[in-house]
Ligand SMILES: [Fe+2]
């Protein structure tokens with residue numbers, strides 16, 4: 381980092397998603413203010429407005445912002461607000477940047493609407509002391525209001541401000557969120573951002589991902605879809621004492637799937653078969669491994685409950701012809717793993733929180749499973765690791781990797 385820069389701009393925003401209007405505004409700011417550097421900073425938890433429902437987490441917004449500005453060499457995208465807990469106050473950000481660039485003059489680039497309310501932000505005097513405000517004027521009709529406000533800020537707060545006439549395209553992130561999924565060749569966002577959005581399935585309206593084959597709202601609907609014979613056959617592998625758990629898991633998987641816009645039929649299928657080899661002892665598990673050509677790792681043999689997930693996945697495939705996704709969800713329902721797909725997460729959590737579960741921590745995970753899947757996974761994995769260690773049992777490396785992964789997902793989010 382060259383901290384001898386003389387003129388450094390600061391441009392914050394939710395960047396949800398970053399669009400061509402932001403890129404044009406950044407370009408205007410760099411040229412008009414002769415900046416040596418423009419720091420682009422996605423907000424963590426904005427005190428001004430909360431993110432729309434279903435918005436990507438801070439990590440994705442940070443990645444998209446990096447891609448959006450990747451062709452502008454004077455731009456650097458910083459994750460300082462995403463890494464800070466509590467509300468993302470601009471005054472705190474400016475203090476941090478002052479420490480990073482002690483010799484620089486700072487220019488805070490804001491949209492016209494924000495400029496008109498800046499005196500009401502948290503610690504405005506700090507903002508005025510540490511930076512010169514630069515209001516981006518997008519419409520000529522706004523100009524008079526902005527000039528009046530500039531005079532008011534100078535008179536009342538001795539605050540320096542500049543008005544930048546920005547020919548930027550009039551774009552709103554809300555409009556783009558609604559359009560981006562249907563305008564694949566859209567010119568609203570930089571191509572790399574669009575590619576990232578599509579690759580990561582961001583901004584999908586619920587129900588877009590997987591077409592539902594049939595309405596499955598509860599366990600009775602599911603029984604009708606799979607048929608009584610298959611349903612009872614699957615349950616015949618389960619000892620009577622565990623049937624309530626499996627049926628609870630099916631119901632919970634349907635609820636979670638419907639809540640998160642996933643196909644409930646697939647989720648319920650994974651739940652129905654997830655424990656079909658659970659009642660087998662170690663010797664029987666090892667026989668199943670031989671039968672299905674599985675070579676278990678030593679750790680899978682010593683952390684014995686793990687084996688039923690491995691053999692159960694193979695048995696569900698061989699006996700019932702479940703697809704690869706369902707097989708994988710069953711395979712990892714006990715240990716978890718890093719970067720699980722939606723079905724794997726739904727089964728893992730359904731198994732953990734279904735209504736008969738009442739162990740320590742289940743209620744907390746149950747609450748978060750309907751609010752934030754990454755956070756629910758992190759808590760469930762943490763509880764599992766604590767419990768395994770407390771009872772001096774072996775821990776699968778898959779669980780450790782899963783915990784590290786979901787912890788990383790969560791610490792990028794503001795809580
Ligand atoms: Fe299980």
Ligand SMILES: [Fe+2]
Nearest residue numbers: 625654655731
């Ligand atoms: Fe289970």
